[in-house]
Amino acid sequence: MKTALTIAGSDSGGGAGIQADLKTFSAHGVFGMSVITAVTAQNTMEVRSVQAIDTGIITDQIAAIFEDIHVDAVKIGMLGSKEIVETVAASLNTFLPAIVILDPVMISKSGHHLLDEKAVSALKTELLPLATLVTPNVPEAEVLTGLSIRTKQDFYEACISIKELGAKAVLLKGGHSAGNPNDLFYDGTDFFWIKGERIHTKNTHGTGCTLSSAITSNLANGLPLRQSIEQAKTYISEAIRNSFSLGKGHGPVHHFY
Numbered sequence: 001m002k003t004a005l006t007i008a009g010s011d012s013g014g015g016a017g018i019q020a021d022l023k024t025f026s027a028h029g030v031f032g033m034s035v036i037t038a039v040t041a042q043n044t045m046e047v048r049s050v051q052a053i054d055t056g057i058i059t060d061q062i063a064a065i066f067e068d069i070h071v072d073a074v075k076i077g078m079l080g081s082k083e084i085v086e087t088v089a090a091s092l093n094t095f096l097p098a099i100v101i102l103d104p105v106m107i108s109k110s111g112h113h114l115l116d117e118k119a120v121s122a123l124k125t126e127l128l129p130l131a132t133l134v135t136p137n138v139p140e141a142e143v144l145t146g147l148s149i150r151t152k153q154d155f156y157e158a159c160i161s162i163k164e165l166g167a168k169a170v171l172l173k174g175g176h177s178a179g180n181p182n183d184l185f186y187d188g189t190d191f192f193w194i195k196g197e198r199i200h201t202k203n204t205h206g207t208g209c210t211l212s213s214a215i216t217s218n219l220a221n222g223l224p225l226r227q228s229i230e231q232a233k234t235y236i237s238e239a240i241r242n243s244f245s246l247g248k249g250h251g252p253v254h255h256f257y
């Protein structure tokens with residue numbers, strides 16, 4: 001069985017973060033492992049509080065896995081602080097996993113900051129160069145590039161600018177812009193659009209986590225990058241179409257539809 005590791009935050013409500021990642025890995029028949037960077041007290045309505053995990057045990061969690069188990073692909077989600085970004089980058093530089101998907105998580109849908117402002121420059125200089133693929137949404141891409149992203153042309157410029165930060169490839173997600181959620185891929189040579197259809201539901205908690213974990217699973221299973229992204233887009237679209245109400249706020253997507 002192929003393996004995937006998520007390095008991310010825990011969502012006590014189970015819709016996003018580590019919990020969404022592990023469900024997505026399971027749905028793809030991949031053996032999931034997790035390194036927890038932060039614990040959030042969270043439900044479908046809000047993030048109440050966040051406790052960062054001590055960097056020593058983050059380093060130990062990563063080493064414990066890599067010194068024993070083969071990791072086919074790594075996904076990185078919520079990191080929280082500059083210290084954690086630096087800790088994760090140092091460990092990845094030690095173990096050099098072949099595939100690293102970086103979801104540059106910054107703000108939850110409920111509006112809570114999941115990455116300190118001070119951490120952004122460390123993310124850019126230390127983690128982006130290690131990424132096989134980085135998967136920002138529009139607000140995250142605006143923070144990474146300083147650009148305002150509105151038009152199709154802005155999407156192209158933002159992808160070029162993020163690629164220049166050192167990631168091997170970029171998937172700029174269009175879900176936050178008006179109209180259909182079309183995503184733009186760029187690897188320094190080719191651009192291609194991955195078309196999506198707007199599904200009207202309030203139950204979209206964990207969509208970003210789930211998409212990046214689906215791409216990670218597909219890569220772990222040996223699919224090429226383009227096919228991994230296209231199949232993950234189909235998976236997240238169906239997971240959103242089958243999302244359900246749980247609690248009073250934004251319910252989760254359905255990982256096992």
Ligand code: PLP
Nearest residue numbers: 009016017078108109205206207
């Ligand atoms: N909580 C954690 C721990 C996360 O890693 C993420 C990931 O993006 C979120 C919350 C945000 O999820 P959403 O924006 O879908 O609410």
